[in-house]
Amino acid sequence: MVEYATMLLQPIAIAPQRIDPQTKPGYVQLKVSNLERQIAFYQQVVGMRLNWRGEANAGLGLDGRDMLRMVEIQAGRRYHGVTGIYHFAILFPNRRELAVAIARLFSLHWPNSPTDHLMTKTTYLDDPEGNTIEFYCESPEDGIFTFENGEFIACHTDGRPSDGREPLDLEELFSHLDGQAVLDGPVPPGTCIGHFHLFVSNLEEARHFYHDLLGFDDMGMARSFQMGMVSAGGYHHHIGFNTWQGEGAPPPPSDALGLEYISFTFPNLQAWQAFLGRLEELQLPYNQTEQGLLLTDPSQNGLLFQLDSSLQSK
Numbered sequence: 001m002v003e004y005a006t007m008l009l010q011p012i013a014i015a016p017q018r019i020d021p022q023t024k025p026g027y028v029q030l031k032v033s034n035l036e037r038q039i040a041f042y043q044q045v046v047g048m049r050l051n052w053r054g055e056a057n058a059g060l061g062l063d064g065r066d067m068l069r070m071v072e073i074q075a076g077r078r079y080h081g082v083t084g085i086y087h088f089a090i091l092f093p094n095r096r097e098l099a100v101a102i103a104r105l106f107s108l109h110w111p112n113s114p115t116d117h118l119m120t121k122t123t124y125l126d127d128p129e130g131n132t133i134e135f136y137c138e139s140p141e142d143g144i145f146t147f148e149n150g151e152f153i154a155c156h157t158d159g160r161p162s163d164g165r166e167p168l169d170l171e172e173l174f175s176h177l178d179g180q181a182v183l184d185g186p187v188p189p190g191t192c193i194g195h196f197h198l199f200v201s202n203l204e205e206a207r208h209f210y211h212d213l214l215g216f217d218d219m220g221m222a223r224s225f226q227m228g229m230v231s232a233g234g235y236h237h238h239i240g241f242n243t244w245q246g247e248g249a250p251p252p253p254s255d256a257l258g259l260e261y262i263s264f265t266f267p268n269l270q271a272w273q274a275f276l277g278r279l280e281e282l283q284l285p286y287n288q289t290e291q292g293l294l295l296t297d298p299s300q301n302g303l304l305f306q307l308d309s310s311l312q313s314k
Contacts, residue, residue, distance in 0.1 A: 012147065076255055199241075
């Protein structure tokens with residue numbers, strides 16, 4: 001697993017009742033129109049393994065751990081100008097493994113957009129139904145992106161300014177490949193969901209909900225850029241949120257394809273009970289499901305909170 005502790009930033013603010021710092025992203029659940037085609041894409045192009053399959057749903061990931069779950073719906077439509085997911089991000093253990101993943105995309109002629117965020121190296125691609133995925137690895141030795149005085153800033157380690165969205169140096173990245181690289185294998189051990197990025201209807205409402213109520217660290221907000229970030233434990237971001245679909249964007253209709261919910265996992269029973277107690281104290285509405293605690297943010301984006309699966313039977 002990637003060592004998150006090496007990528008800590010100074011939060012803008014820590015909530016008085018902070019969510020456990022070891023809380024981590026779990027998986028994303030998507031509503032899709034063609035489950036068979038989606039499974040084939042995530043196996044063949046992304047390299048996920050099929051962990052389980054139902055009549056109209058499936059879970060994919062690595063070593064029995066789901067990073068993606070999908071449920072097929074009838075007559076689903078893709079809507080624009082609504083809240084939902086902007087992208088979900090798959091975190092690779094290092095530059096070599098990211099290079100393998102991107103080389104795989106090029107070998108399959110799958111369109112993608114390699115980008116250098118300085119603190120991370122990344123590429124973006126869409127699945128066959130238009131869900132955006134980010135592949136990335138950490139590279140804090142190259143620079144940083146953060147927020148200062150309400151503005152997004154990025155700079156190289158040597159102090160040179162950047163917009164944080166430079167073209168990725170593929171020649172340098174591919175120099176990490178070797179004769180051992182296998183382009184059609186599964187994603188490597190340690191690969192996980194690194195973060196989620198959501199469309200919301202209002203930045204201040206989103207910040208209040210995730211930081212003041214749920215207890216995520218406020219990692220900063222850039223109003224001119226219409227974006228903010230929160231995380232558990234000082235990571236650069238576990239949730240990004242923006243109003244790029246429009247201020248006041250409505251939630252998608254029930255027949256919308258795309259996001260059903262994102263999930264987070266608590267590391268221990270104490271963290272789980274503290275969070276449940278917080279929801280009860282605030283009288284935040286939630287549903288207790290077989291998967292965990294399901295609630296929605298002010299923009300009606302679904303959130304599932306779970307106890308680590310290895311602890312659920314204890």
